[in-house]
Amino acid sequence: MYIDKNGLNPERSASESVTMAQLPEASESSGSNDPGFAPISPDTPSWGPPVGNDPGFAPISPDTPSWGPPSGNDPGFAPISPDTPSWGPPSGNDPGFAPISPDTPSWGPPSGNHPGFHPISPDTPSWRPPMGGAVISPIIVVPGQSSGGRSANVRFLHAAANQPAVNIRLGNRTVINNMQFGNFTPYYLDSGSQNTLVTIVNAQTGRTLYRRYINFSDGTAYTVSIINDGSGISLFTLTDSPCNNRNSGCLRAVNLSPNSGAVDVFLSGYGRIFQNLGQLDVTGYRSINQGSYYASVSEALPCSGNCPIIMGNGYVECNNTRIVVMNSSTVNVMNGVTYTLYIIGRAYQFPSLQILALESDLVY
Numbered sequence: 001m002y003i004d005k006n007g008l009n010p011e012r013s014a015s016e017s018v019t020m021a022q023l024p025e026a027s028e029s030s031g032s033n034d035p036g037f038a039p040i041s042p043d044t045p046s047w048g049p050p051v052g053n054d055p056g057f058a059p060i061s062p063d064t065p066s067w068g069p070p071s072g073n074d075p076g077f078a079p080i081s082p083d084t085p086s087w088g089p090p091s092g093n094d095p096g097f098a099p100i101s102p103d104t105p106s107w108g109p110p111s112g113n114h115p116g117f118h119p120i121s122p123d124t125p126s127w128r129p130p131m132g133g134a135v136i137s138p139i140i141v142v143p144g145q146s147s148g149g150r151s152a153n154v155r156f157l158h159a160a161a162n163q164p165a166v167n168i169r170l171g172n173r174t175v176i177n178n179m180q181f182g183n184f185t186p187y188y189l190d191s192g193s194q195n196t197l198v199t200i201v202n203a204q205t206g207r208t209l210y211r212r213y214i215n216f217s218d219g220t221a222y223t224v225s226i227i228n229d230g231s232g233i234s235l236f237t238l239t240d241s242p243c244n245n246r247n248s249g250c251l252r253a254v255n256l257s258p259n260s261g262a263v264d265v266f267l268s269g270y271g272r273i274f275q276n277l278g279q280l281d282v283t284g285y286r287s288i289n290q291g292s293y294y295a296s297v298s299e300a301l302p303c304s305g306n307c308p309i310i311m312g313n314g315y316v317e318c319n320n321t322r323i324v325v326m327n328s329s330t331v332n333v334m335n336g337v338t339y340t341l342y343i344i345g346r347a348y349q350f351p352s353l354q355i356l357a358l359e360s361d362l363v364y
Contacts, residue, residue, distance in 0.1 A: 152216035192218035240360035
């Protein structure tokens with residue numbers, strides 16, 4: 001979508017003043033014959049309460065309670081019983097107080113060797129109940145940890161716009177239920193077999209949407225993305241390589257949008273870092289200094305890589321051609337860590353195009 005270089009600045013003149021219509025003031029009635037006038041009867045009470053011996057006046061009875069609560073020996077007053085609990089919870093040796101038993105659980109879940117504690121079994125399901133099989137708990141990732149070459153690390157990304165939430169099975173085990181568009185999982189361990197069946201199921205209907213065997217190598221990390229394929233879905237697998245540069249981060253981008261066409265990717269402080277990125281295209285890694293950046297995506301600029309790029313507020317420009325930025329996202333880059341910018345969603349439609357930065361180096 002192109003924007004005129006001078007922009008659109010519609011203005012409306014505000015020079016005309018708005019005249020307020022004034023209402024005529026009401027005049028006081030001055031005579032007894034004015035419409036609606038009637039003399040006040042001696043029995044007509046005034047606006048204030050009756051006083052003295054005025055008609056309708058009655059003295060207050062000694063038994064009439066005041067507006068406030070009774071006190072002292074006033075009628076209706078009763079002293080507070082020693083057994084009457086205060087507003088707050090009982091404490092100390094107050095009536096109704098009982099010391100907390102050692103077996104009484106705290107508000108949080110039990111931990112350690114506290115009474116009632118049981119270690120979590122590998123078969124214990126996560127908080128979301130499993131549907132259609134056991135749930136694999138994600139691996140606990142520690143920086144620098146690896147699978148030791150014995151297993152593959154596999155995570156999933158739902159990047160299929162306007163597709164339902166899904167349940168995912170890795171082999172014969174369910175790894176996640178009700179996964180929504182734009183969400184991703186942590187890494188799960190796979191045996192690294194040459195033929196691991198990945199099954200995608202509609203979370204609402206239980207219907208199988210896609211099945212495919214994928215080869216996962218031992219000691220390697222993968223991101224498997226659910227992507228649009230016409231009216232259905234497909235899978236797109238990327239290998240997540242470690243960053244070997246300890247003095248900077250490693251950054252790449254992949255375009256998973258079904259309708260964006262070719263796009264350019266920009267990084268604050270660096271300008272255009274990737275250009276003309278088509279659907280399912282994946283860039284190589286680029287070294288980025290440690291720091292916090294804004295990553296932006298737009299339609300591909302129709303100018304060569306040697307042309308100077310202007311990054312404005314919500315647009316990019318080169319050779320007097322200005323293009324709207326479709327999305328921006330903050331990326332925090334650390335030395336020695338790998339990042340992939342996933343471009344997902346639909347250009348100028350719902351769900352809108354967005355940049356999702358995923359870190360992958362923690363499994364190595």
